[in-house]
Amino acid sequence: MVGDAVAKVYDCDAYTLHRHPPLAITLPETTDEVSAVVRWCREHDQPFTPRGAGTGLSGGAIPACGGVVVSLSRMRRILEIDLPNRLMLAQAGCPNLSLSRAVAEHGYHFAPDPSSQTVCTLGGNIAENSGGPHTLKYGVTTDHVLGVTLVDDSGTVRNFGGRVAEAPGLDLLGLLVGSEGTLGIVTEAWVRLTPLPAAVRTVLASFDTPLDATRTVSDVIRAGVIPAAMEFMDGHVIHAVEAAFHTGLPLDAGALLLIECDGEDEAVVEREISSAVEIAKTHKALDIQVAADEETRSRLWTARKKGIGALGRIAPSLVTHDGVIPRSRLPEVLEFVYDVAREAGIGVANIFHAGDGNLHPIFLFDERDPEQLEAVTRAGEAVMRRCIEEGGSVTGEHGIGVEKIGLLAEMFSETDLRWQRTIRDCFRTTDLCNPGKVFPSSKSCVEVRVRHRAVPV
Numbered sequence: 001m002v003g004d005a006v007a008k009v010y011d012c013d014a015y016t017l018h019r020h021p022p023l024a025i026t027l028p029e030t031t032d033e034v035s036a037v038v039r040w041c042r043e044h045d046q047p048f049t050p051r052g053a054g055t056g057l058s059g060g061a062i063p064a065c066g067g068v069v070v071s072l073s074r075m076r077r078i079l080e081i082d083l084p085n086r087l088m089l090a091q092a093g094c095p096n097l098s099l100s101r102a103v104a105e106h107g108y109h110f111a112p113d114p115s116s117q118t119v120c121t122l123g124g125n126i127a128e129n130s131g132g133p134h135t136l137k138y139g140v141t142t143d144h145v146l147g148v149t150l151v152d153d154s155g156t157v158r159n160f161g162g163r164v165a166e167a168p169g170l171d172l173l174g175l176l177v178g179s180e181g182t183l184g185i186v187t188e189a190w191v192r193l194t195p196l197p198a199a200v201r202t203v204l205a206s207f208d209t210p211l212d213a214t215r216t217v218s219d220v221i222r223a224g225v226i227p228a229a230m231e232f233m234d235g236h237v238i239h240a241v242e243a244a245f246h247t248g249l250p251l252d253a254g255a256l257l258l259i260e261c262d263g264e265d266e267a268v269v270e271r272e273i274s275s276a277v278e279i280a281k282t283h284k285a286l287d288i289q290v291a292a293d294e295e296t297r298s299r300l301w302t303a304r305k306k307g308i309g310a311l312g313r314i315a316p317s318l319v320t321h322d323g324v325i326p327r328s329r330l331p332e333v334l335e336f337v338y339d340v341a342r343e344a345g346i347g348v349a350n351i352f353h354a355g356d357g358n359l360h361p362i363f364l365f366d367e368r369d370p371e372q373l374e375a376v377t378r379a380g381e382a383v384m385r386r387c388i389e390e391g392g393s394v395t396g397e398h399g400i401g402v403e404k405i406g407l408l409a410e411m412f413s414e415t416d417l418r419w420q421r422t423i424r425d426c427f428r429t430t431d432l433c434n435p436g437k438v439f440p441s442s443k444s445c446v447e448v449r450v451r452h453r454a455v456p457v
């Protein structure tokens with residue numbers, strides 16, 4: 001059992017609009033200990049919620065129906081590094097960046113790099129199928145996971161995949177990655193190691209308007225260049241980052257693109273970045289700053305990765321939305337985001353992996369004011385609906401969690417949802433594993449936020 005102060009630490013993740021205290025928190029160190037906790041939960045009919053670092057942005061790690069939080073934060077051991085086969089076996093609580101740090105001296109890294117990578121865990125990345133700036137070129141988490149050990153809701157330890165990439169039969173591992181901790185608790189995983197590129201070129205292009213920057217994005221890809229990363233920040237983010245971290249971003253710009261190309265051949269990389277720069281110039285780039293050394297590159301990436309954190313200084317509450325649209329539609333949909341916020345009377349800042357067509361409007365408000373809370377909820381729904389209309393999705397990388405349960409019914413038909421639930425239930429014999437997430441729960445412990453649409457349970 002936990003006291004109020006401890007419960008507060010675990011009653012939400014980085015999506016703070018929904019909270020629920022846990023009954024108890026456990027900190028297992030091995031797969032067997034995780035299994036023992038799950039068996040106890042089953043015996044006592046208590047729900048359990050897997051938790052990594054709690055950086056999730058859709059409420060996935062909230063103990064929505066109470067019960068036991070299973071924190072993987074003490075399971076942070078790297079168990080094996082297999083350089084000849086470019087593989088690593090690690091416990092699920094390893095912070096993402098610790099994987100890359102462990103093999104950097106050998107010239108490798110773990111490619112998925114969420115901006116929260118200093119703290120977010122491998123287990124959280126697997127559960128959310130997380131992306132990051134460099135997943136534009138290198139692919140998201142599922143492309144880098146070869147096998148997992150999972151404790152299912154009966155406490156049984158099961159293995160999916162392993163050291164070898166291709167297994168016959170249906171792709172159950174693919175199903176587990178991105179299942180948001182609803183199919184069991186991942187305790188260990190085999191991941192691919194990717195060689196560090198021999199050549200890297202990074203530029204920061206500044207623009208007067210978000211429109212010019214986002215037009216550049218689709219034209220770069222259309223020209224046949226796939227940068228390693230192409231990240232967007234608007235003027236609000238620039239000002240917040242500069243006020244907090246003084247990284248030297250141009251304060252007169254309305255938008256920035258951080259573009260990075262990499263590869264094995266210096267000349268090819270040089271050609272790619274030059275072509276991206278030429279395209280930026282055709283869209284009225286104000287200035288192009290080239291990162292001439294590693295220190296400058298690192299400063300630019302620090303500015304990008306601290307963007308969301310810096311926004312925390314300028315408003316009491318933030319909600320980071322996460323839609324995805326065909327990238328050619330970014331200019332129009334981004335205009336729509338600014339219009340929606342203006343009409344709702346709330347602030348919005350935008351920072352996102354533009355190359356992937358991700359959209360992360362961050363609404364800035366005060367959650368203590370019920371009117372602002374309502375306005376933010378409605379604004380978020382409007383933006384997500386526009387993503388659906390554009391042929392996109394209500395989540396690019398942050399998951400459904402508790403936040404977007406209501407919107408799923410707008411994306412999928414009842415038949416689609418029934419099939420998805422049927423497949424989920426093949427992995428489970430109870431509703432104890434992270435109930436109230438992704439699909440409405442039979443326990444009805446989560447209020448579905450989209451109130452004006454019926455959601456089939």
Ligand SMILES: Cc1cc2nc3c(=O)[nH]c(=O)nc-3n(C[C@H](O)[C@H](O)[C@H](O)COP(=O)(O)OP(=O)(O)OC[C@H]3O[C@@H](n4cnc5c(N)ncnc54)[C@H](O)[C@@H]3O)c2cc1C
Pocket residue numbers: 013014049050051052053054055056057059060061072092093113114115116119120121122123124125126127128129130131132133180181182184185186187308309397398434
């Ligand atoms: C500043 C900031 C920047 C971010 N940038 C990115 C980004 O660039 N790209 C991106 O994709 N996301 C990003 N995120 C979102 C978040 O960091 C990722 O979703 C991350 O993968 C969550 O990891 P975590 O360890 O914090 O998981 P948690 O938040 O603890 O949990 C997330 C979900 O995973 C489940 N889970 C956790 N561990 C396990 C496990 N071992 N087994 C089964 N289920 C588990 C939980 O139940 C929950 O449903 C960002 C978040 C913040 C706050």
